[in-house]
Amino acid sequence: MVSLIANLGMLSVFKYYNFFAESFTDLMHILGWQPNDLTLNIILPVGISFYTFQTLSYTIDIYRKEFEPTKDLISFFTYIAFFPQLVAGPIERASNLLPQIEKPRVFKKTWFNEGVIQILVGLFRKIVIADTIGAYVDLVYGDVSLYNSTTIIIATFLYAFQIYYDFSGYSDIAIGTAKLLGFKFHQNFNIPYFSKSLTEFWRKWHMSLSYWLRDYLYISLGGNRKGIKITYRNLMLTMLLGGLWHGSSWNFIIWGGIHGTVLSIEKYLKATGILNKFKRVGFLGYPITFCVVLLSWVFFRAQDLHSASLAITKIFQFNLGVPYIGDLNVMASSIFVLAIGIIFDLYLFNKKIDLEELGSKFSGVKIAVIAAVIITLINLFYSSSNNFIYFQF
Amino acid sequence: MNKENLKYLVKIALFVLVISFVVDKAVFLVLNKISDKVYSGQSIGKLNQYLKVKDSVDFIVYGSSRANHNIDPRVVSKNSFNIGMDGAKIAYSSVLIQLLPEHKSQTVLLHIDPNYAFNPKYDGGDIAALVSKYNRDKDIKREIDKLSKNNSLQKFFWSLSYNGKVLGILKNYLEPKDDYAKQLGYEPIMVTSMQREIFKNIIDRGDVIDVEAFCGTNYTMNDIYTKALSDIKSFCDANNKKLILFTSPKYEYPCTIVNAKFKALLEDKGLVYYDLVDFFKDDKQLKYWKDKTHLSHLGAEKLSQAMKVIIEKTN
Numbered sequence: 012m013v014s015l016i017a018n019l020g021m022l023s024v025f026k027y028y029n030f031f032a033e034s035f036t037d038l039m040h041i042l043g044w045q046p047n048d049l050t051l052n053i054i055l056p057v058g059i060s061f062y063t064f065q066t067l068s069y070t071i072d073i074y075r076k077e078f079e080p081t082k083d084l085i086s087f088f089t090y091i092a093f094f095p096q097l098v099a100g101p102i103e104r105a106s107n108l109l110p111q112i113e114k115p116r117v118f119k120k121t122w123f124n125e126g127v128i129q130i131l132v133g134l135f136r137k138i139v140i141a142d143t144i145g146a147y148v149d150l151v152y153g154d155v156s157l158y159n160s161t162t163i164i165i166a167t168f169l170y171a172f173q174i175y176y177d178f179s180g181y182s183d184i185a186i187g188t189a190k191l192l193g194f195k196f197h198q199n200f201n202i203p204y205f206s207k208s209l210t211e212f213w214r215k216w217h218m219s220l221s222y223w224l225r226d227y228l229y230i231s232l233g234g235n236r237k238g239i240k241i242t243y244r245n246l247m248l249t250m251l252l253g254g255l256w257h258g259s260s261w262n263f264i265i266w267g268g269i270h271g272t273v274l275s276i277e278k279y280l281k282a283t284g285i286l287n288k289f290k291r292v293g294f295l296g297y298p299i300t301f302c303v304v305l306l307s308w309v310f311f312r313a314q315d316l317h318s319a320s321l322a323i324t325k326i327f328q329f330n331l332g333v334p335y336i337g338d339l340n341v342m343a344s345s346i347f348v349l350a351i352g353i354i355f356d357l358y359l360f361n362k363k364i365d366l367e368e369l370g371s372k373f374s375g376v377k378i379a380v381i382a383a384v385i386i387t388l389i390n391l392f393y394s395s396s397n398n399f400i401y402f403q404f
Numbered sequence: 405m406n407k408e409n410l411k412y413l414v415k416i417a418l419f420v421l422v423i424s425f426v427v428d429k430a431v432f433l434v435l436n437k438i439s440d441k442v443y444s445g446q447s448i449g450k451l452n453q454y455l456k457v458k459d460s461v462d463f464i465v466y467g468s469s470r471a472n473h474n475i476d477p478r479v480v481s482k483n484s485f486n487i488g489m490d491g492a493k494i495a496y497s498s499v500l501i502q503l504l505p506e507h508k509s510q511t512v513l514l515h516i517d518p519n520y521a522f523n524p525k526y527d528g529g530d531i532a533a534l535v536s537k538y539n540r541d542k543d544i545k546r547e548i549d550k551l552s553k554n555n556s557l558q559k560f561f562w563s564l565s566y567n568g569k570v571l572g573i574l575k576n577y578l579e580p581k582d583d584y585a586k587q588l589g590y591e592p593i594m595v596t597s598m599q600r601e602i603f604k605n606i607i608d609r610g611d612v613i614d615v616e617a618f619c620g621t622n623y624t625m626n627d628i629y630t631k632a633l634s635d636i637k638s639f640c641d642a643n644n645k646k647l648i649l650f651t652s653p654k655y656e657y658p659c660t661i662v663n664a665k666f667k668a669l670l671e672d673k674g675l676v677y678y679d680l681v682d683f684f685k686d687d688k689q690l691k692y693w694k695d696k697t698h699l700s701h702l703g704a705e706k707l708s709q710a711m712k713v714i715i716e717k718t719n
Contacts, residue, residue, distance in 0.1 A: 118405045120412060123412075123416075127416075159598070333596070333597070340447075340568075375416050375419065379416055379419030379420045382420045382424065383420060383426075383428075386420075386424045387424065390567060391568075392568065393567060
């Protein structure tokens with residue numbers, strides 16, 4: 012209990028205090044009161060959301076008697092502050108990482124090959140694809156009031172891939188680096204946009220967070236064991252808190268709310284057998300899921316609630332005029348590098364290959380050739396780097 | 405780690421270095437061959453066209469996109485070129501001016517902006533736009549190194565010279581255009597209806613500007629800017645070039661004090677400078693503008709005519 016209060020207390024103060032203080036002040040204003048400014052000048056510690064969840068999982072696993080507490084303080088702190096995943100995950104469970112820290116590591120050629128390829132693919136995803144696309148997205152989302160529906164739709168579509176390649180790229184670098192050091196992390200992304208349902212999407216997107224939320228929040232609330240109504244409530248609460256985990260703003264709460272609502276609808280359709288009637292057109296699940304995710308990204312990307320509402324309003328005005336393309340070279344580069352990324356993902360999807368294991372298929376010389384080609388591609392196409400999007404969480 | 409694993413690590417590291425070095429040089433040489441034949445597209449083609457004509461023309465325009473899109477050199481002389489480049493500032497222009505032939509009589513029209521001159525953070529980073537010639541032209545390499553604007557990896561990976569340019573080079577190689585030869589480097593902006601609508605939205609919104617915060621109160625010229633200006637002046641004085649500096653129009657620009665201080669500083673240095681920021685003060689038709697700092701082809705036409713008069717007067 013002390014551990015839970017300490018961890019959640021720190022997260023609450025650093026990340027959420029100002030949000031709730033501002034919301035309280037706004038509410039008081041509406042009620043006609045004029046309270047003093049309650050906000051504090053706080054600097055958010057880097058990665059606090061990630062290592063807090065990691066520490067919580069350690070405490071809860073021990074409480075549930077699923078894991079023996081470690082007696083080695085250095086191992087424990089290495090687990091909490093392990094540098095490849097300290098600032099933006101993946102959120103590793105103590106049951107996976109701590110035993111690896113406590114045992115001596117041995118060099119494995121296959122892990123080395125896998126690590127090298129995953130790091131280079133991650134770098135390509137981040138500094139070539141995500142950062143190139145980001146230039147156009149930043150321009151449009153910088154002031155959505157200036158653009159028509161078509162432009163905002165294109166920017167949102169590109170943002171969906173920017174955030175995917177940005178965050179999965181970071182995870183690839185983290186997982187690959189850990190492998191070079193002799194540690195095996197769990198997979199964090201598995202081609203999430205190839206999902207037939209939102210439920211499937213969450214099994215493939217930021218898996219370390221979604222499984223954390225499932226195991227420590229959804230199941231703790233009762234999961235689906237206490238009747239259908241409680242299940243919907245649990246789903247909704249889990250996704251709302253999942254949204255709030257990303258940031259202290261109403262945008263993230265709405266983002267979580269959209270996912271919670273659609274996940275509940277999917278559960279209802281499945282439970283009542285309605286989904287079975289549409290099995291023949293099941294492939295439509297892919298575009299429908301993608302559109303739902305796309306819509307929710309508007310709230311994730313917009314600077315504030317006002318911008319998000321404006322973007323949504325503009326999108327649904329269907330003012331489908333000529334889009335604003337910006338710099339033609341930047342747009343052409345964005346489409347080109349995005350095409351490389353999607354073709355590579357399609358290859359992995361069709362061949363049912365996990366990127367985490369791709370490197371093990373090649374000999375040392377082939378690894379060097381692939382590495383040289385990726386390095387040359389990065390040299391030719393990298394874009395001036397922006398910070399990783401998930402560093403802010 | 406046992407000996408066998410260590411050998412494997414060293415072997416892979418060496419392979420990666422050697423193969424990436426070879427692939428890099430092969431790509432670099434292929435792109436050199438292709439890009440040398442490219443005379444369209446701003447980052448490579450326009451620079452190639454400039455290097456081709458710089459020794460023969462008598463009037464050249466330098467500067468940023470506001471030189472590139474706002475001045476049609478054909479209005480002033482049929483034997484001219486506009487090497488204005490989007491994002492370029494004085495460091496970039498300084499290098500190109502100093503590539504001009506010695507002692508040939510030429511008029512150099514350089515667009516400069518007090519906002520960069522008075523910006524203490526200006527670091528000459530725009531010179532990096534010349535990086536495609538880094539491993540091929542010793543003068544350009546020297547100037548880029550002097551400002552430390554090279555990527556340190558570029559000494560090993562030469563293909564970094566072509567970062568972000570490959571698609572443009574290939575497109576312009578496969579579909580060449582002779583716009584730069586025909587229009588002498590000038591790139592007029594034909595404003596689309598979407599651009600017009602966006603600009604109108606911005607004007608209608610009428611954002612309130614905190615003039616002091618927007619314009620700044622620093623009137624000391626940046627060291628790198630001062631050095632570049634002084635290099636340009638010395639080169640022009642020594643090599644029979646007539647140097648004219650100007651600032652292009654801006655829509656409803658509030659920083660009149662900044663421009664006045666800038667003008668005084670330049671005149672103290674014995675430079676010829678024309679502040680045209682308020683050129684459209686009495687004729688605010690939106691058809692002359694693409695946005696608050698760039699003119700449409702109609703606005704550029706008017707400004708170029710005025711520039712012709714200025715240059716004739718200076719002669």
